[in-house]
Amino acid sequence: MSSSAPKPAKSAPKLASGKKRDQTPREEVANAVTHGVAFVLSIIGLVILVVSAREQTDAIGVASVAIYGSSLVLLYLASTLYHSVTSIPAKATLRVFDHTAIFMLIAGSYTPLTLIAMRGLWGWVLFGVIWSLAIFGIVGKLFAFGRFKRASLYLYVGMGWAGILAIKPLLEVVPGIGLALIGISGLAYTLGVYFYVKEGRRYFHAIWHLFVMTASMLHYFAVLFYVLPSGA
Numbered sequence: 001m002s003s004s005a006p007k008p009a010k011s012a013p014k015l016a017s018g019k020k021r022d023q024t025p026r027e028e029v030a031n032a033v034t035h036g037v038a039f040v041l042s043i044i045g046l047v048i049l050v051v052s053a054r055e056q057t058d059a060i061g062v063a064s065v066a067i068y069g070s071s072l073v074l075l076y077l078a079s080t081l082y083h084s085v086t087s088i089p090a091k092a093t094l095r096v097f098d099h100t101a102i103f104m105l106i107a108g109s110y111t112p113l114t115l116i117a118m119r120g121l122w123g124w125v126l127f128g129v130i131w132s133l134a135i136f137g138i139v140g141k142l143f144a145f146g147r148f149k150r151a152s153l154y155l156y157v158g159m160g161w162a163g164i165l166a167i168k169p170l171l172e173v174v175p176g177i178g179l180a181l182i183g184i185s186g187l188a189y190t191l192g193v194y195f196y197v198k199e200g201r202r203y204f205h206a207i208w209h210l211f212v213m214t215a216s217m218l219h220y221f222a223v224l225f226y227v228l229p230s231g232a
Contacts, residue, residue, distance in 0.1 A: 030206040031083035039076035064115040071108025075101040100138045107134035117230045178226025188215035
């Protein structure tokens with residue numbers, strides 16, 4: 001009988017994605033297809049926003065919705081590419097692209113609210129604060145947040161709900177239905193975080209994608225039908 005001590009069990013290898021397990025091929029198909037569809041729809045949505053803005057508002061308004069629509073396109077493109085590739089180095093790079101695009105979308109989503117609906121001092125201050133936080137988050141994601149994985153998640157959620165600080169001026173310019181859509185959108189994003197955090201379970205990441213799609217759709221309709229007319 002060997003007298004040597006039993007070797008400790010090896011821990012699961014560090015995955016390129018940084019998760020407890022990689023998504024299965026079928027899960028990645030679901031992930032890529034969901035946001036691939038959203039990518040196509042976001043391109044169409046961007047065109048509709050810009051055309052509508054040209055008819056209803058000024059150059060700042062057009063630029064605002066162009067920034068917002070482009071941030072949607074960027075997010076869904078990044079996510080689709082990330083979930084479509086199989087190369088480990090490419091996947092690691094695209095994961096960073098995917099996560100930095102979230103900061104771009106959050107800041108982009110605020111842009112029509114601040115520069116079309118609110119304008120004035122409140123609008124420009126909130127615009128500056130949100131975009132500064134987005135830039136901070138992107139830089140952090142590139143250089144630091146890999147060591148503090150929850151930090152970016154907390155920053156996502158905090159930025160998303162920062163608009164509550166400007167609820168009073170928003171109530172004065174955006175119809176209640178529009179604000180309700182934006183509020184429900186925020187709830188959908190926040191509830192979806194549960195599935196993102198628990199994505200080790202099968203298809204939970206795809207469910208997270210569906211929450212993101214639903215939330216971004218609600219926010220989009222709020223901008224198109226209620227925020228844009230407020231700047232006319």
